[in-house]
Amino acid sequence: MTGTELAVEGLTLTAGTRHLVHDVSVTARPGEVIGLVGPNGSGKSSLLRAVYRVLRPDAGSVRVDGADAWSLPVRKLARTLAAVVQDSAADFDLAVREVVAMGRSPHKRLLDGDTAEDHRLVESALESVDALDLSGRPFDRLSGGERQRVLIARALAQQPSLLVLDEPTNHLDIRHQLDVLGILRRLPATVLVALHDLNLAAYYCDRLYVLRDGGVTASGPPAEVLTAELLAEVYGVSAEIAVHPRTGAPQVTFLPGEPSRPALAGSDHPVP
Known part of the structure; x- marks a missing residue:
């Protein structure tokens, strides 16, 4: 697993006549942890949705290692990019271990079963987010914080070289916030993460982009931006x-x- 270069160039997203994001450019070099910060409604989530291909840009581009993300086959992109979205409405009727094992799907053919390596990676992902004790429990009966940790474990099991996260510390207590951001910091991957907590962003991110009203107001190392x-x-x-x-x-x-x-x-x- 190695870091992937991300280049968002001149991105514009609209909803009717309203600009969600206007002419935004963001770069993330391989292995960097890049933070998006800004008040509610500033465009952070919309920008991330364009990166993980939920919102198609009206203008501009999203490039992953130089290739247009929107032109890549879904399976190929899924082997590179994993996303942890904010307040996921997914209500899986599955055990936690099965949900995390879904992260291995992009690396398999349709009818392939789980291998010993798959089991090892799922176990490791659960352990990394302190969720091994949840592995046999039904996902739909977990608390919000427990669900969040399991969804992060699923993304880790995917072994992405580009990880996109929208407020991953939502619902987490202080200990698990620090654990999760510490994991992101240590991953041999490129990370693009939206955060509300400026002190966490300052400590864990290499560079920050400050968004306001759909545009970038400032960018650079935390010590220069904040x-x-x-x-x-x-x-x-x-x-x-x-x-x-x-x-x-x-x-x-x-x-x-x-x-x-x-x-x-x-x-x-x-x-x-």
């Missing part, structure tokens, strides 16, 4: 940014009250 001025502009909140003394990552502390206004050019004082 500024008090940007958070005031994009999120409408006051915040202080410090360097965490142990991790060295930016640490965002949100403050009550109105966001501070950016200073005038050449002035040391904020705009009144």
